[in-house]
Amino acid sequence: xxxxxxxxxxxVVILFVIVTGVGFAAVRWxxxxxxxxxxxxxLGGRGFGTFVTWFMLGGDVYTAYTYIxxxxxxxxxxxxxxxxxxxxxxxxxxxxxxxxxxxxxxxVHNYITPSDFIRGRYGSRGLxxxxxxxxxxxxxxYIALQLVGIQAVLTVMGVGxxxxxxxxxxxxxxxxxxxxxxxxxxxxxxxxxxxxxxxDTLVYVMVIVAVFYIPTRLGGWGHIFGTAEAHFTSINPATxxxxxxxxxxxxxxxxxxxxxxxxxxxxxxxxxxxxxxxTGTLAAKRRYVVRRNTALLPIYSILLGxxxxxxxxxxxxxxxAAEVKKAGNAQLAVPYLFQHMFSPWFxxxxxxxxxxxxxxxxxxxxxxxxxxFTRNIFTEFFKPDASPRLQTKVSxxxxxxxxxxxxxxxxxxxxxFAINLxxxxxVWILQLGPMLIGGLFTRWFDRYALLLGWLAGMAFxxxxxxxxxxxxxxxxxxxxxxxxxxxxxxxLSALIINLVIAVILTVIFRAAKVPQGADETLPHQYTADxxxxxxxxxxxxGLGAAEAGTAGAGTAGDLSRGRPAxxxxxxxxxxxxxxxxxxxAPSGAGAKNIDGRHMTIGHLGNGLPSCxxxxxxxx
Amino acid sequence: MTQPPVQxxxxxxxxxxxxxxxxxxxxxxxxxxxxxxxxxxxxxxxxTVPKVGDFPFFYFYLLAYMPVVAVVLWIVVQLQKxxxxxxxxxxxxxxVAK
Numbered sequence: 059x060x061x062x063x064x065x066x067x068x069x070v071v072i073l074f075v076i077v078t079g080v081g082f083a084a085v086r087w088x089x090x091x092x093x094x095x096x097x098x099x100x101l102g103g104r105g106f107g108t109f110v111t112w113f114m115l116g117g118d119v120y121t122a123y124t125y126i127x128x129x130x131x132x133x134x135x136x137x138x139x140x141x142x143x144x145x146x147x148x149x150x151x152x153x154x155x156x157x158x159x160x161x162x163x164x165x166v167h168n169y170i171t172p173s174d175f176i177r178g179r180y181g182s183r184g185l186x187x188x189x190x191x192x193x194x195x196x197x198x199x200y201i202a203l204q205l206v207g208i209q210a211v212l213t214v215m216g217v218g219x220x221x222x223x224x225x226x227x228x229x230x231x232x233x234x235x236x237x238x239x240x241x242x243x244x245x246x247x248x249x250x251x252x253x254x255x256x257x258d259t260l261v262y263v264m265v266i267v268a269v270f271y272i273p274t275r276l277g278g279w280g281h282i283f284g285t286a287e288a289h290f291t292s293i294n295p296a297t298x299x300x301x302x303x304x305x306x307x308x309x310x311x312x313x314x315x316x317x318x319x320x321x322x323x324x325x326x327x328x329x330x331x332x333x334x335x336x337t338g339t340l341a342a343k344r345r346y347v348v349r350r351n352t353a354l355l356p357i358y359s360i361l362l363g364x365x366x367x368x369x370x371x372x373x374x375x376x377x378x379a380a381e382v383k384k385a386g387n388a389q390l391a392v393p394y395l396f397q398h399m400f401s402p403w404f405x406x407x408x409x410x411x412x413x414x415x416x417x418x419x420x421x422x423x424x425x426x427x428x429x430x431f432t433r434n435i436f437t438e439f440f441k442p443d444a445s446p447r448l449q450t451k452v453s454x455x456x457x458x459x460x461x462x463x464x465x466x467x468x469x470x471x472x473x474x475f476a477i478n479l480x481x482x483x484x485v486w487i488l489q490l491g492p493m494l495i496g497g498l499f500t501r502w503f504d505r506y507a508l509l510l511g512w513l514a515g516m517a518f519x520x521x522x523x524x525x526x527x528x529x530x531x532x533x534x535x536x537x538x539x540x541x542x543x544x545x546x547x548x549x550l551s552a553l554i555i556n557l558v559i560a561v562i563l564t565v566i567f568r569a570a571k572v573p574q575g576a577d578e579t580l581p582h583q584y585t586a587d588x589x590x591x592x593x594x595x596x597x598x599x600g601l602g603a604a605e606a607g608t609a610g611a612g613t614a615g616d617l618s619r620g621r622p623a624x625x626x627x628x629x630x631x632x633x634x635x636x637x638x639x640x641x642x643a644p645s646g647a648g649a650k651n652i653d654g655r656h657m658t659i660g661h662l663g664n665g666l667p668s669c670x671x672x673x674x675x676x677x
Numbered sequence: 678m679t680q681p682p683v684q685x686x687x688x689x690x691x692x693x694x695x696x697x698x699x700x701x702x703x704x705x706x707x708x709x710x711x712x713x714x715x716x717x718x719x720x721x722x723x724x725t726v727p728k729v730g731d732f733p734f735f736y737f738y739l740l741a742y743m744p745v746v747a748v749v750l751w752i753v754v755q756l757q758k759x760x761x762x763x764x765x766x767x768x769x770x771x772x773v774a775k
Binding site (some may be wrong): 151278282 | 699706709712713716717718719720723724731732736739740742743744746747749750751753754757758
């Protein structure tokens with residue numbers, strides 16, 4: 059800790075302490091009658107309005123990995139990193155199509171996780187388990203990367219790098235994470251929601267100051283773009299190829315326009331398949347809150363466009379560029395840039411913004427993963443009669459375990475490994491597209507066909523990512539590979555395979571009259587807008603009946619023991635039983651093509667900021 | 678067991694909002710597709726000239742397109758309001774697909 063700047067360090071510590079206080083105090087915010095209910099702990103009481111939702115989703119979607127990895131990719135490879143900007147533009151017109159429907163049906167049936175919906179829609183425990191499993195394994199490395207982002211900042215601050223002992227070396231990280239774990243345990247989703255106000259404010263201040271101030275130090279935007287263009291068009295002696303691209307090329311391989319577009323489209327579709335973004339969405343109070351936010355959240359994306367440009371500023375600043383090259387870690391580009399450009403106290407503000415910007419999404423991700431485990435694995439397969447109180451307890455502990463696991467990832471494994479897993483996580487989560495987005499619009503797909511399509515997509519995506527090589531790395535080199543002579547995003551290819559198999563097998567299975575399973579949702583529930591909370595806080599039992607009902611026979615018993623649940627669904631269908639024992643809607647034929655809108659998933663893909671390419675190009 | 682609200686029981690088989698407002702629905706569809714297409718078709722903007730201020734066209738376009746999408750989506754949200762009954766009411770009560 060010898061070369062730590064005291065001012066910077068003090069500011070970071072002060073802001074961290076404030077955030078910790080807010081995290082613990084959040085448990086009193088909109089105080090629930092019974093915190094030990096998954097709707098309360100896991101979804102913040104499902105009562106967030108437009109304003110809170112905007113802050114929380116913004117805090118949820120734009121993670122430290124975004125602040126660190128997107129500029130890192132831009133720093134390393136140039137224009138391809140701007141796919142992230144295109145993707146955050148595209149994501150909102152895409153989610154406006156399906157997210158309000160997911161909110162409505164989840165509200166009516168008191169679904170807490172996306173896998174709850176899949177369970178209810180297809181009457182398939184297997185499909186629900188597959189989706190929960192996918193969600194959890196995709197979230198783990200994502201959380202780990204939040205830690206990697208924090209580590210990047212701590213490294214540049216000079217904190218804890220002097221010892222060879224892992225524990226001492228990463229002590230600040232342990233402290234940050236322990237605090238995060240404890241306030242998540244106590245306050246649930248309320249904690250990140252409350253902290254996101256501070257986080258977003260700090261990030262806005264940081265970015266606005268950075269984009270107005272830093273260019274004045276570096277000779278203006280003209281000089282910044284000029285330097286970047288010269289750098290990326292010059293030839294790297296090691297590979298005999300240009301360092302990167304300044305605009306996507308019109309060629310067929312490399313950082314092409316097609317690669318750019320498929321990465322952006324895939325990532326855009328994937329973003330709201332991630333359980334943590336769905337958790338943020340389901341916490342909204344009303345349907346219009348979700349819709350409005352699809353129009354308000356792009357304001358954040360402007361921020362991302364500006365953040366991406368920090369990568370070019372880092373190239374332009376000679377000192378920063380030299381230090382990053384020396385460290386061989388593009389992730390350090392932004393922290394070093396801030397350290398050199400800002401006065402110590404403002405560097406402290408900026409570093410705190412990044413650290414807090416990592417904690418908020420990490421908390422929501424841990425909650426989302428914990429909810430998946432509790433609802434779709436623990437309750438579904440091991441304890442169907444788990445009371446809401448028990449479910450909440452399990453979720454609280456699961457969130458703890460998930461974070462410990464992520465911490466292990468971040469500390470023990472090489473960072474490239476965590477980043478590879480994150481790359482894969484994007485490919486994997488995208489494979490939920492047909493069952494989740496498809497299921498919101500049509501019940502045509504056969505559940506077994508979806509399961510096999512999912513399996514094929516997962517297998518193809520994993521193998522293709524493993525096999526992708528570059529001049530410097532033999533495996534996991536990139537999130538894109540070459541299909542039919544063109545560089546495209548792996549997640550997209552995998553999704554197309556997934557979808558084609560699902561369609562073909564559905565046709566076959568339907569012809570063979572394979573049983574379709576019960577569908578407990580009704581068409582009008584996808585556009586419903588119940589004002590009342592589904593089963594606000596029925597302590598101890600019965601939970602949001604509909605949800606419990608999905609868990610099958612065991613739960614039905616549980617329900618009958620419970621007192622009448624206070625009508626979970628604001629707008630219940632003619633069906634007399636709001637709960638468990640739903641009269642299954644006529645599956646298949648009856649339920650398809652709801653309200654005339656067919657989901658046409660032409661092609662999808664994904665790939666959260668895979669900065670592997672950026673890093674590879676540095677090595 | 679608590680009864681569902683009265684509205685939800687109304688059995689009038691109202692048509693789906695899309696069928697009831699074909700023009701508005703079409704406009705919404707066009708706007709959404711345009712938003713996506715404008716950034717999905719990279720050849721539109723993958724070039725350095727013309728420069729806008731100091732910004733090469735590629736970068737200017739991406740940054741400028743974002744607020745445009747925000748405004749267009751806001752219009753979409755307003756249009757969607759016309760499709761269904763206002764906020765407090767359950768949308769298309771009792772409607773069941775054929």
